[in-house]
Amino acid sequence: MAPQQPRSGERASRPGIEVINRAVDLLAAFTQGPGSVLTLAELARRTGLPKPTLHRLLAALEVQGLVDRTASGYQLGIRLFELGEHVPRKHKLREAALPFMQDLFEASHDTVHLAVLDGTDVVYLERIHGHRALNVASRVGGRLPAHCTGVGKALLAYNPEAALRVMAMPLPPRTAYTITSHQVLAEELQRIRQTGISYDREENSLGITCVAAPIVVDGHAVGAVSVTSAPGSDVERYASAVRTAALGIRRSLGRTPILHPTPPRARASKKEPT
Amino acid sequence: MAPQQPRSGERASRPGIEVINRAVDLLAAFTQGPGSVLTLAELARRTGLPKPTLHRLLAALEVQGLVDRTASGYQLGIRLFELGEHVPRKHKLREAALPFMQDLFEASHDTVHLAVLDGTDVVYLERIHGHRALNVASRVGGRLPAHCTGVGKALLAYNPEAALRVMAMPLPPRTAYTITSHQVLAEELQRIRQTGISYDREENSLGITCVAAPIVVDGHAVGAVSVTSAPGSDVERYASAVRTAALGIRRSLGRTPILHPTPPRARASKKEPT
DNA sequence: GGCTCGCGTTCCGTCATGCGGAACGGTGTC
DNA sequence: GACACCGTTCCGCATGACGGAACGCGAGCC
Structure with missing residues (x-):
């Protein structure tokens, strides 16, 4: 009786090795939606995979420590964390940045972020805070659209290629203050290039403002730092400290090469222009 | 002509799905040995896999973002880090511990560690430090034998099962001060249980001493914190601060359940005694 | 120039291996 | 007792991973 419709429509021919795609989907399923300990049935629901298949996959992943079994279900395993820390x-960036982030923290006692760009998103590499932390939307390893965060705009200002991609897509609002016009965003990026400072004034989350500065190597931002605080307190106060920290990180990186993934096109021809 | 000898001797029947085992071996290869950008040929050497196979695997992993291609080879991708942060x-432990670790850092300006136990090893979850950091052997996501570190001994003292496993294995010395006698280690663990404090006096690395305290929930250590410093300065100074921090973290964890992987034996019968 | 070495890449015939529907045992619920 | 939902095992099928062989390329050497 089964209509047999492929769950997500693209059963046929996904690039790569199917087992691996499934395994990664499975791991990713733990990051989508609430709860960190999931039953096999729940995973079946989230991934759309048949239960025997999942059972086999999970057993294989457990052998490798990427997944743990607990009395009440499966959870991601510590081995996965170990691997992730070797990225x-x-x-490299975190190691160089941490001391400066500590300085910023001691000066402000607010939440301090370190982030990089991935596509048109920002990925948070580090986030340090004290006991009284604002309820920020970010989390380490988390992802937010670049156009509505302080670090994101700082990164876009020094990544023309990524900026182009953002300019080519709609800018979904997250609060009433989110920049949704490409025109306005372009001006904002221009301003950031002039001052070396990027602000987020409740553009991502109400009650949250940021000062951010890009870490620029060869005219290209490899990361950004920010200090977060409540809208009342004037964030401008930390602007120069954040900028100085970014410069310090830059210097501390020294000649450590931070390679960025080669865009698919530029691969065959090895002409690095820079 | 090919002798066809299986590279690592156990070609036949490794548990789990072979593709997945290989893929994880491949990812792990990036963490073994120096360098973070590896060529396909180098990976072939490290894993013993044929080049076409690797090529295919890497392409699949790249699609998923677990691996990046750069102009000079492959490196682990940011997606892997994202997944790892959801472990x-x-x-949970880091989130609860960070504010207290910041307190310790501000008080000492030395390196502050957070670690958990995995088997008979310690895995470092977090490590914060300032500009002047001692040259510590640890790194976030790194692994050290439990018996020769401050956090390790603190964890063993409140994990009888793991302690037993350590007692059943040889204790390789790492410095002249490493505890290599089971008898001595048992006494040390007993002392830790009495005081709630664990010391590492250059047992893992010359020039490095630590004070550590276990984070104990229901008589079971779910993690440990430590402050590291140079042998000259008396570490005892921070003993009570570290212990207090551990207690604070414990309290802050509240009822957040931290599930530990179910030992293989205890799985079928669902009698959780606690 | 030509030769060689090591690199990444593509091809393709073979067959191991992952696949998943069906069926089963256990537990909690109405 | 019937049902619903869980995790688990079985097993025949064919798909999809496998890897030896061969190729194109650039760097280094003579």
Whole structure:
């Protein structure tokens, strides 16, 4: 009787090795939606995979420590964390940035962020805070659209390619203050290039403002730092401290190369213009 | 002519799905040995897999963002980091611990660690430090034998099962001060249980001493914090601060359940005694 | 120039291996 | 007792991963 409709429409021919795609989908399922301990049935619902298949996959992942079994279900395993910490774009940047982030924290006692760009999103690499932390939307390893965050705009200002991609897509509002016009965003990026400072005035989340500065290497932002605070307190106060921190991080990176993924096109021809 | 010898001897029947085992081996290869950008040929050497196979695997992993291609080779991708940050044992504990770790840092301006136990090893979840950081062997996402670190001994003291496993294995020395006798280690653990404090006096690395305290929930350590400093300065100074921080973290965890992987044996019968 | 070495890449015939519907045992619920 | 939902096992099928062989390329060497 089964209409047999492929759950997500594209059963046929996804690029890559199907087992691996499924395994990663499975791991990603833990990050979507609430709860961190999931039953096999719940995973079946989230991924659309048949239960025997999931059972087999989970057993294989458990052997490798990427998934743990607990009395009440499965959860992501510590081995996955270990691997994730060896990602060079995270590790090198964080190592260089942390001391400066600590300085910012001691000066402000507010939440301090470190982020990089991935596509048109911002991915948070680090986030330090004290006991009284504002209820920020970000989390380490989390992702937010670049156009509505302080770090995101700082990164876009020094990543023309990514900026173009953002300019080519709609800018969904997240609050009443989110920049939704490409024109306005372009002007904003221009202003950031002039001052070296980027602000987020409740553009992503009400009650949250940020000062951010890009970490610029060879005219290209490899990351950005920010200090977050409540709208009342004037964030401008930390502007120069954040900018100085970004410069310090830049210097501390020294000649550590932070390679960015090669865009698919530019690969065959090895002409690095820079 | 090919002798066809299976590279690592156990070609036949490794548990789990072979593609997945290989893929994880491949990812793990990036964490073994120096360098973070590896060529296909280098990966072939490290994993013992044939080049076409690797090529296919890498392409699949790249589609998922677990691996990036750069002009000079492959590196682990930011997506892997994202997944790793959703590991609950890391995330929940870190979130609760960070403010207290900041307190410790501000008080000492030394390196502050947060770690959990995995088997007979310690895995570092977090490590904060300032500009002048001692040259510590640890790194976030890194692994060290439990018996020769401050956090490790603190964790063992409140994990009888893991302690037993350590007692059943040889204790390789890492410095002249490493505890290599089971008898001595048992006494040390006993002392830790009495005082709630664990010391590492250059047992893992010369020039490095630590004070550590376990984060104990229901008589079971779910993690440990430590402050590291140079042998000259008396570490005892921070003993009570570290202990207090551990208690604070414990309280802050509240009723957040931190589930530990179910030991293989205890799974079928669902009798959780606690 | 030509030669060689090591690199990444493509092809393609083979067959191991992942697949998943069906069926089963256990537990909690109405 | 019937039902619903869970996790688990079985097993025949064919798909999709496998890897030896061969190729194009650039760097280094003579």
